[in-house]
Amino acid sequence: MGTHFTAKTVANEATKDRYNKSQKIVARHKTKRLHKAENPILNIKIQKECDNKILMEQD
Known part of the structure; x- marks a missing residue:
């Protein structure tokens, strides 16, 4: 399939990025x-969740 990008789709991709x-x-x-909060266990949990979200977005 030959995909051709119009200026609009290119602009949309750039905006999405x-x-x-x-x-x-x-x-x-x-x-x-959140890391400045008192509970260190909670901090680690939150950090892991955010790291996972960022990793998932990169795929």
Whole structure:
């Protein structure tokens, strides 16, 4: 199948990439903020969940 990209689809992909990157940055900032919380066990759990989300997004 020959796929041809129109300017619109290219722009949409670029926007999606930008959005995903910003979401990852937001997630990272949230974990950093949550890491300052008192409960270390909870922190580790939250960190793992966020890391998994980021890994899943990269696939």
